[in-house]
Amino acid sequence: MITLALLIITSSAAACTVGVVSGKATADGMPLLWKNRDSSNRDNEVLYFKGPRYEFMGVINAGDSTQVWMGLNSAGLAIMNSESRDLPGNRFDDEGRFMKYVLGNFATVKEVDNYLKSTNSQGRAVTSNFGVIDGQGGAGFFETGNHSYTYFDANTAPDGFLVRANFAETGNGDGYGYYRCDRAKELIQPIARKHQMTYRYLLQNVSRDIQAATCNPYPLATTKIDTVPTRGTVNRHRTVSVAVFHGVKSGENPYFATMWTVLGEPVAGLAVPLWVATAEPGKLMHGKKGAAMNHAIQRIEGQVYTEVADSTVISPRDIFRVTAGFQAVETGFFDLTDQALAEWRLRYDYARGMERLQNLIQTTAYNVLTYRSKAVESQ
Secondary structure, eight states: OHHHHHHHHHHHSOOOEEEEEOGGGBSSSOOEEEEEEEOSOOOEEEEEEEOSSOEEEEEEETTOTTOOSEEEETTSOEEEEEEOTTSSOSOOOOHHHHHHHHHHHOOSHHHHHHHHHHHTTTOOSOOEEEEEEOTTSOEEEEEEOSSOEEEEETTSSGGGEEEESBOOTTSOSOOBOHHHHHHHHHHHHHHHHTTOBOHHHIIIIITTOOOOSSOOOOSTTTOOOOOEEOSSSSSOTTEEEEEEEEOOOTTSOGGGOEEEEESSOGGGOOOEEEOGGGSOOOTTSOOTTOOHHHHHHHHHHHHHOOOTTOTTEEOHHHHHHHTTTHHHHHHHHHHHHHHHHHHHTTOSOOHHHHHHHHHHHHHHHHHHHHHHHHHHHHO
């Protein structure tokens, strides 16, 4: 019974894979923040909030606006987390409320640091690795327990990046997710070392990776592997959403920071850009019955997990078959967005263009997902 209880606890706990990349390691000099959100809450959506000091957008569990699981504010500060129960303290589960508070009240990594310092004595109900970037070049992780924390600076880290899963460097050794962390590092390091890391690479090559400790299904087009267990892969059967925050350089308008979001499992979805300046994530990203975008991606998920006996096993061949062409479509989104941002940086009037492009890309992504899922169902 004890063993069964431990298995239930482990399987229900949130398990995320996350990374911070300094502007020193990116191709454009802008910091990046990435999170694969693993959770039992499959229904995710994005909301716009007006905080005490700053507006922000954040990924939430559908219908629960009291907590934010990754987000970006109008000052250019982005935050996300990975649960790390190996940090000191026996109180947790306030991470979502903590991040919502940070997004609404703080502009810089330094302000977050000061807040953590001021709450050490009274304590916090969190045991988590909080990844942050800001509009002044700040980028790093706060490994945060109930009464203490340690900051790791991506700007001074080897090769300019940091990765975490569900353990802390300052933890007691009882964490988990070591393979996911090592695999993400393996993918990121050669690119970051050359100072060529991009948000595109994090989305298309890292967040969607399904190489397991026991098998490598790549290349998908010619693989002889029928199924891959995804309990320990970077893209997991429990990955419910993804965000890659593409920051700005110090002194730039923080409204140009972009929140790239896959509102579902990355291998089954398409990434769309969000900007806080639009004050509305889009009608496809939230709703009374949940987010239509999230539901569309979930239908694709059902078409790449086809093993009846084990719902955690994915089919590499079905990924290749069902999502054929997705990468080309998504690359088109990236190109359009990069071109638009370059133009917006040259002129003041950008908010209307952001709103139009945000809606255009979302509508296109939703139509592609819906058309493909219907085509597969009819086969």
